[in-house]
Amino acid sequence: MKLPAPLRRPPRYASLAAGALPVLTFPAAGLGWLAWVALVPGLELMRRADTGREGAVRGWWFGAGFILTAMYWLVPSVGPGLLALAVVFGALQGAVGLAVQRLLHPPLTTRRAALALLVVPSVWVSTEFVRSWHALGGPWALLGSSQWEHPAVLGLASVGGAWLVSAAVVAANTGVLILLAGRRPGVRAVAAAAVTAALLAGPLLFAVQSAPAAGDRATLALVQPGEVADPAARFAASERITERLHGVDLVVWGESSTSTDLDRAPDVLARLERLAAATGAPLLVGEDARKADGRISKDAVLVTRDGVAERYRKIRLVPFGEYVPLRPVLGWLTGISKAAGENRAPGAAFHLLHTTDRSGRPLPFGALICFESTFPDMSRVAADQGARMIVFQSATSSFQSSWAPQQHASLGALRAAETGRPVVQAALTGESVAYDRQGRRLAALGTGDRGALTVDLPLAEPGAATWYQRLGDWVPYTAVAVSLAAASGLRRRRAPQPEPAGPQPAVSAR
Template structure:
């Protein structure tokens, strides 16, 4: 048996093997099935170690997983190599702390009450949730992302969000490990259990896809997405600004030929503070006046507060006249758009680790009788932020993005895959406009209706059907995380009482 052969491997070798399997399961390699058994070598290593050494091995496995999944951080063309290398190391180390904690608590549960494998899914989901919190939260590497190539599997997100998919994956790993270590007489039962866990999620997904109701066709809205494919450095050079606006205008006119209800430009599309630059704003509004089609565009913006000028990464809905509704990005990129350590380390302000201020309000845009929300780039990996916007009335979601900093690496593929999960969670369309790709129009099942590939300029147009996002996940949020913590607390209290009785 495979597990028997792994007995000869050293703990650090098993940790590396798990890290490689799980790291390679992330897009774009289409190897998501590796996550179905990727924890097995690590479990083999943990269950023969003591608490501290087990925690270190788990930390090491996390370091390999995160290093592989996030290797693209080192290719950021917006920063020198020593900064991008430091960001990869820092992100991997930070996220691996949660892996180390997983190994420690797992072994404690196993050694004290023999419930490590049983509670392993609850423990993992709880730690994944904690990984997503705070100003340096980073749910990008949720195990759910590994399954985005399997459309039936991700339908689970409608009820449980991403943490339910992670719970299913870790449960599968736990049962598989049990299958390999129990006596032969018990293996038939566990084999049936593994088959049931694996097959049920696919069957439920296929049935759900087949039974998704047809929405109210009278609410159909046509949208056009523009992908200009302009390098992030070239855009802001003074000699290129007129050319950039000319290209955006040309693509706007191509999109207008399809007579959509809305045309979308990507994150920071214009090399100007568009809402403050009257000349550029007049150019845009003149074009909108000619076509009658409003424009949603990413733009940098500024505002005064406490007698200081604060800069924002924003998205604005522009009509031919009138007030311009605008959304300022709420969830900024740590060490890219803001410095989370500037208060503790004032000297770090000189390192230029980000200069944007955080927006504090949610914005719901109106488009005729339809309401929608728009978020910016990194924000799309935070399901709770999208849920808040949906509860406030958004009937579809627009994501404006600039992944051009990372070129043809794994980053834009992973980023686009994550957005598909948002569509399933709320059963409404998601429209993604990226500067250099991947732009996509995604339906409520998470299926791509239209796309533009990496480093291509173009326009895609499709009809979408807005929806209220009335799913179980939308109503109850991360209820599965609450149950996971409740289960862990219940077992902990029972053990404490037994130890003190």
């Protein structure tokens, strides 16, 4: 019996395993430094492929291994659907494998090495950008987010978002691969220069940025009741923690901290109004409830002593967790997993919420709900609208024992560096965390903690803007343009040359 081709190709299995290696750079493993070389084994397997097609297949297997490992915690929500996600999204990395094989196969020239240092990071960022489209799932596990612990490296994010950090990390990996594979001095010189530039670019940008000036500050309390399954008991636990708070400008509860529609539950609203009066600060609570129209939605609700002041409804829902894409086709997953039994209702558009601090100064802020913290563009829109800080509400109890809560909390560092706004996240079961305007972590409550995390935040100045806020997603769009240009050049080189038309002149024998 003849085995299928994939079973006769051990390098493909090695590529699958190599795809898991970069996941060690994310929390909770926390080996962020490894990101600068973690891709090298997988890239080497792609480089050694005999053909461009085989390089693309190895890239596909590498991508599937990455998705399976980075998102293993989704198994309770999507069940065997995770394998399908790995196959689909892994296919995007086939473009990386093709680029690596075409540009870095031996014998390696200086020209092809230089092209690879531009094209390979561009193709990688393009694949991240495609799978980050919210209709396809969203930007979870971007390679650039592995550098969340290093504010100096996040200087890149202030100019080009997480995308530029990803590009620098991939460029460094590509350069290391060329240093190991190249033999010519010119090839190695180009690679060494690229690695040096990738490593130094972030710290240099961080150094030239002006240090955050002393200015207005706000004191926030993030309430974390811990693992309490019953909604009423969870509300009561948050209530007890809040009663002990004083001298704060805003109290933030996590996502789904109340399961009642506050517009139709005067008794629950009255309890929150009393808390706001007792603490002297408004409360931002997470409402996960069926509304008057019969549909369930998730809202961030700002409650003062006088009642509901403002609310924002989550607009980007979690695939399978809060809605099932193509439910008529994929609805069967709800019978074998914890996928959403019914689709939540999304909001129409993002908008700021507004309150004042204890001295009466306006305090506009962006309130984003859980999964929305993964999207760079949403925090950028909040900054564009005038937010002086960004607040995330989260609930990750379904994945409490996995790596997901730590990785989710780490994204606040990227959003802070990208927007120049301080970021906080209040999570029901952890991690609750706070970052300053450059992505430095100020304080945190882990998944095993309960209580309130009180933090004094230096606010962004009105009108302040980072380069990323001004320029937007110029990095992924540039990467797509470079990738398309490289693909066009590859097609031209492979196209057969046309035969000369008409009779050819006779050639003298002399």
